Amino acid sequence: MANMASPARLANLEKSMSDSLVRVDKVSKSYTRGKEKIDVLRELSMDVPQGDFLALMGPSGSGKTTLLNLIGGLDRPTTGSITIGGERIDSLSERELARWRAGHIGFVFQFYNLLPVLSAQRNVELPLLLTKLSSRERSAHAATALEVVGLHDRARHKPNELSGGQQQRVAIARALVSDPMLLVCDEPTGDLDRATADEILNLLQVLNREHGKTIIMVTHDPKAADFAQHVVHLDKGVLVEALA
Amino acid sequence: MKYLGLLWAGLFRRRTRTVLTLASIAIAFLLFALLRSIIDGFLGGVQLVGADRLIVSPRYSIVDPLPLGHQQRIRSVPGVVEVTIANWFGGTYQDPQNFFPKHPVEPRAYFAMYSELIIAPEQLAAFENTRSGTVVPRQLAERFGWKIGDRIPIEADIWPKASGDRLWEFDVVGIYDGPPDEAAPDTMLINFAYFDEARQFANGTVGWFIVRVADPDTAGDVARNIDALFANSTNETRTSTEAEFQAAFLKQIGDIGLIMSGILGAVFFTILLLTGNTMAQAFRERIPEVAVLKTLGFSNVTVLGLMLGEAILLSLVAALIGMGIAVLMAPGIAKGIATILPGFGIAPQTLLAGLGLAVLLGVVTGIYPAVQGMRLTIVEALRKN
Numbered sequence: 001m002a003n004m005a006s007p008a009r010l011a012n013l014e015k016s017m018s019d020s021l022v023r024v025d026k027v028s029k030s031y032t033r034g035k036e037k038i039d040v041l042r043e044l045s046m047d048v049p050q051g052d053f054l055a056l057m058g059p060s061g062s063g064k065t066t067l068l069n070l071i072g073g074l075d076r077p078t079t080g081s082i083t084i085g086g087e088r089i090d091s092l093s094e095r096e097l098a099r100w101r102a103g104h105i106g107f108v109f110q111f112y113n114l115l116p117v118l119s120a121q122r123n124v125e126l127p128l129l130l131t132k133l134s135s136r137e138r139s140a141h142a143a144t145a146l147e148v149v150g151l152h153d154r155a156r157h158k159p160n161e162l163s164g165g166q167q168q169r170v171a172i173a174r175a176l177v178s179d180p181m182l183l184v185c186d187e188p189t190g191d192l193d194r195a196t197a198d199e200i201l202n203l204l205q206v207l208n209r210e211h212g213k214t215i216i217m218v219t220h221d222p223k224a225a226d227f228a229q230h231v232v233h234l235d236k237g238v239l240v241e242a243l244a
Numbered sequence: 245m246k247y248l249g250l251l252w253a254g255l256f257r258r259r260t261r262t263v264l265t266l267a268s269i270a271i272a273f274l275l276f277a278l279l280r281s282i283i284d285g286f287l288g289g290v291q292l293v294g295a296d297r298l299i300v301s302p303r304y305s306i307v308d309p310l311p312l313g314h315q316q317r318i319r320s321v322p323g324v325v326e327v328t329i330a331n332w333f334g335g336t337y338q339d340p341q342n343f344f345p346k347h348p349v350e351p352r353a354y355f356a357m358y359s360e361l362i363i364a365p366e367q368l369a370a371f372e373n374t375r376s377g378t379v380v381p382r383q384l385a386e387r388f389g390w391k392i393g394d395r396i397p398i399e400a401d402i403w404p405k406a407s408g409d410r411l412w413e414f415d416v417v418g419i420y421d422g423p424p425d426e427a428a429p430d431t432m433l434i435n436f437a438y439f440d441e442a443r444q445f446a447n448g449t450v451g452w453f454i455v456r457v458a459d460p461d462t463a464g465d466v467a468r469n470i471d472a473l474f475a476n477s478t479n480e481t482r483t484s485t486e487a488e489f490q491a492a493f494l495k496q497i498g499d500i501g502l503i504m505s506g507i508l509g510a511v512f513f514t515i516l517l518l519t520g521n522t523m524a525q526a527f528r529e530r531i532p533e534v535a536v537l538k539t540l541g542f543s544n545v546t547v548l549g550l551m552l553g554e555a556i557l558l559s560l561v562a563a564l565i566g567m568g569i570a571v572l573m574a575p576g577i578a579k580g581i582a583t584i585l586p587g588f589g590i591a592p593q594t595l596l597a598g599l600g601l602a603v604l605l606g607v608v609t610g611i612y613p614a615v616q617g618m619r620l621t622i623v624e625a626l627r628k629n
Contacts, residue, residue, distance in 0.1 A: 069623050072539075074623055094544060095545075098543040101540070102540060102541020109626070117256060118250070127540045135246065
């Protein structure tokens with residue numbers, strides 16, 4: 001369970017940490033809508049240590065998903081830098097960034113985002129198509145990932161033949177299959193009932209504790225955040241508090 | 245190859261729509277294979293033409309034959325190397341449906357003129373030495389089960405015998421072939437000397453002369469000189485190259501190639517619009533999926549390739565189905581139109597051209613959604629999801 005942190009700890013979190021996997025340094029992100037400029041993130045700095053399970057919380061429009069997208073290499077900051085595993089990802093080209101995502105990041109979405117035409121096994125294999133693995137090796141890796149999430153007996157099922165919780169497990173298996181250094185999860189339990197949500201969160205906790213995966217999770221749900229080691233709150237594009 | 249499963253699965257995202265699109269493209273390719281083969285069938289005869297051969301025919305009408313005596317005079321025209329003769333025989337073998345051309349010719353001179361035709365020397369000698377002899381192309385022999393030694397009865401329509409008898413009988417003394425890479429010949433050749441002697445009227449005349457010139461570049465001059473030779477006579481001539489002669493024949497039955505190409509063009513234009521619309525619609529529905537692929541690390545170029553590949557795969561599968569059906573239908577059609585188009589068949593070149601067309605169709609219909617997919621911004625697309 002996460003605990004309340006002191007302001008001193010918040011300051012600590014914002015400082016550089018020698019063992020940090022993720023370093024966000026004075027990152028700002030703004031969008032233009034018509035003639036209006038919207039500042040989503042404002043000079044935000046934070047570090048996430050290797051092996052952490054961090055929950056990002058905040059009201060709608062606070063910038064948490066934008067921050068997650070920037071850390072996951074799906075978007076670029078307007079200013080500032082983002083370093084993951086010692087590599088500055090904000091300066092990578094589109095092609096390099098795509099390759100980097102494939103090798104280093106696993107994504108889990110609120111609505112699972114599985115390809116409906118593919119079986120669970122084939123969905124999990126998708127990221128491996130970008131590797132040099134043979135068909136047999138891809139298949140073996142996908143089977144292992146499905147076993148980790150407890151769905152090896154559903155490998156041949158299409159997403160519409162699985163429950164919401166099972167689909168999210170498949171999505172987690174897909175995120176894990178290329179053994180990424182970081183899992184980024186955007187409201188992974190937002191579409192699930194409480195019991196199923198707890199199962200998914202337990203699974204994430206196991207991945208964090210037993211498999212050493214660093215996880216950053218955006219959530220609205222305080223109960224979900226309780227599964228994290230740390231909780232960071234954002235409001236209007238800046239960090240406002242941290243829970244530890 | 246590793247993306248093939250992904251492409252194939254993507255095609256069947258909306259099964260009904262894909263099946264309907266496949267069916268419409270397949271029908272277009274079925275038409276393509278059949279119509280293209282019909283065009284080839286009609287033009288097949290034109291392939292057996294030599295740039296150094298001229299046809300000297302009556303100037304005004306083919307029913308107004310030329311005197312045999314023209315042959316020597318044509319031979320005297322500078323630039324002429326050889327001259328031989330041919331005539332239209334007409335006639336019916338067993339049934340009017342069994343149509344095939346029958347030409348009385350000078351055996352040795354004819355095969356010397358058409359040196360691309362292949363016949364065994366002993367069979368040519370037999371043709372030359374047998375007054376009632378005939379040599380038949382292999383496809384006719386196979387079609388009617390003829391073999392050397394058979395006697396073939398032909399019921400005359402234009403040319404009765406001097407006795408008034410309309411039944412001509414010819415002995416098969418040889419079977420000839422055309423060049424391997426060209427349309428098979430379909431003409432039964434009979435001995436002109438026997439025909440001319442035995443017919444009831446118009447003895448000493450021929451339907452047309454076939455002339456070989458020394459230099460194809462001077463063929464136009466030679467043709468003009470031949471026609472000038474007979475100008476203002478009772479038997480004026482019209483000399484043209486063999487290709488022009490056959491093209492003019494084709495013109496008489498309408499510009500089949502143009503008409504059929506027009507039909508095919510209209511079919512493919514419609515298919516292009518339909519498939520293009522389907523692909524664009526499919527792309528709009530799949531924006532979130534494309535965004536997910538990009539999130540997982542698929543580069544813009546890979547996404548472009550996948551979307552283009554899917555459109556090409558759809559076209560290729562449909563083309564294979566359509567042309568496959570055409571190949572299966574071809575023997576039956578060939579049998580049905582054997583009298584009109586004896587050389588009908590679907591050539592490998594037609595199938596290759598069809599596959600090329602399928603790839604082109606896939607590229608044209610897939611390029612717009614593929615470029616859209618390539619340009620898709622992940623964050624925007626995920627936000628819309």
